[in-house]
Amino acid sequence: MLAVAQLYLRDVPGLAGPPGADVLQLLWCPRDHRPHYCPSPMLRWRRSADVTDVLTEQPEPEVMEYDSYLPLPCVLYPEQVVEYPYEDFLPRDLRKRIRTWEKSSGRRYFSELSIAGGWKVGGYAAWNLTDPYPMVCEDCGADMDLLMKIDSGEWDGTESWRPLEDAGPENEFNEHPNRWQPTEITIGRGYALWIFTCPVSFDHPHGVSMQ
Template identity: 45%
Template sequence: MPRTTPPRPVDIASVFPELAPLARQAVRLHPRPGTPTAHESSIGGPLLWPAEEAWPVCAKEHYHGRVLPVSLDDVRQRRALLEAAWLRRTSLHEPLLSAEERAVLARLQAGHPKHSEPIALLPVAQFYVRDIPGLAGPEGRDLLQILWCPNDHSGGLPSAHLVWRDSGSVGKLLTDPPEPADVEHYGHYVPEPCVLHPEIVTEYPLDLPEELLERLDDWGRGVWAADDPDEQWSPGSAYYQYEHSVAPGWKVGGWAPWSFCDPWPMHCETCNAEYQPLLTVSSGEWDGGSGSWIPLEDREAPTGPVGLRRPSDPPMVQIGRGYDMQIYVCPTSFDHPHFENMQ
């Protein structure tokens, strides 16, 4: 089923014409539960990986804090146990788990000492250029694959690895790739397999001149007061942020979803060109402040139990305390290093 973002409340560029030249195309990916193959674009699905090509690993330092890493199998078993428990539960007054299940869960959450050898990377995303409007790679390459080390690194993020390849020259596929021996304790960086429903939307930046932000603030307060005169609190300029600026959720391209920190310049360490957003990894496609972005097809509440996998977060990935991770690339060369930031 395709996904359709509702129209924005107004055409913001007609209200503020100076925003018109700043419009950017973003592709909302709308990942939803499925069983993608290596020949499809996906989040958390199998990669079209040549059997003879070495699987990438991470030899960087990992940060686990006061908790121990777990195995990938621990994460999968834990999710399966909790999913089954939530689906069978008929009342909030009954225990979620039996005594035996609590013991199994405790074992799965106990963790193990971290390994000293390099950690195999985990597939995160695979994008065929044919499926993602506007996505373009090096000449002759039509497939972007993104993997990461599913552990915290400097900055509190997983460490991503990007591969561009020609899908037509892969040959024999690797069908049983290595799995990471260590995974972040809570499994926040283990994406569940999802098929994609790409949709083009228009975005406008949050990093704007102060004078324009002040006018957006006044306008937002006025619109909010007219729509809900009894409301005591107004989001002010955040009304523009919530309703007209940056789409929430997993997406390719667009603008940066600045949230808990102010915008700051990000430039390629090789050539000093300004980085451009490639992929936004989101902790959820909607929340209390972004309800107007919920696709039309997802507006009806589920008629039955939803289990562990929330409708707003099918990949089950969490960045920080519910933030976004954005992967930036240099616009001058695919060979220059990419950049990762939490926003």
């Protein structure tokens, strides 16, 4: 298993874990797994006080499906953004109004206002590869919540999602090509891996979708 992300609850507003846990560790098997043919994630909620031996280097498995499943270590700078639901879930009359607004403004609801690009915790899920389908817990049948999105890229130059550290006209996207793929992770043909969890119990299995 490869370490992919480590999040401290104190750094991510709205991220909640089991009683006593203050850190979430995401690992995955770096080989394609059915039915989505993408890495198989594993979630570990832990108490940071219990972690006594910290690894200085990430162990690498002898066999991986692709090098693009091996994350390049980097530091996270979390920031909160405002998202809106995927368009298919909006009332029909609102979708018509959005279409009118897009034509008059030259902007796009999906890419500029709805779902933020890049890695994220919480928010709304996108269904641009398939039609939306229910994400329900296998144990209790509850509708699951989006926990995390593992994207093949980060900031793509869309002004709405410009990172705070890149604010200002001097920080143009073309001057920071590594902003697009700082972790060097690629899911499928440049898609994203969406991880869902059950709101009833942290012990229930998570769900995944590749979009």
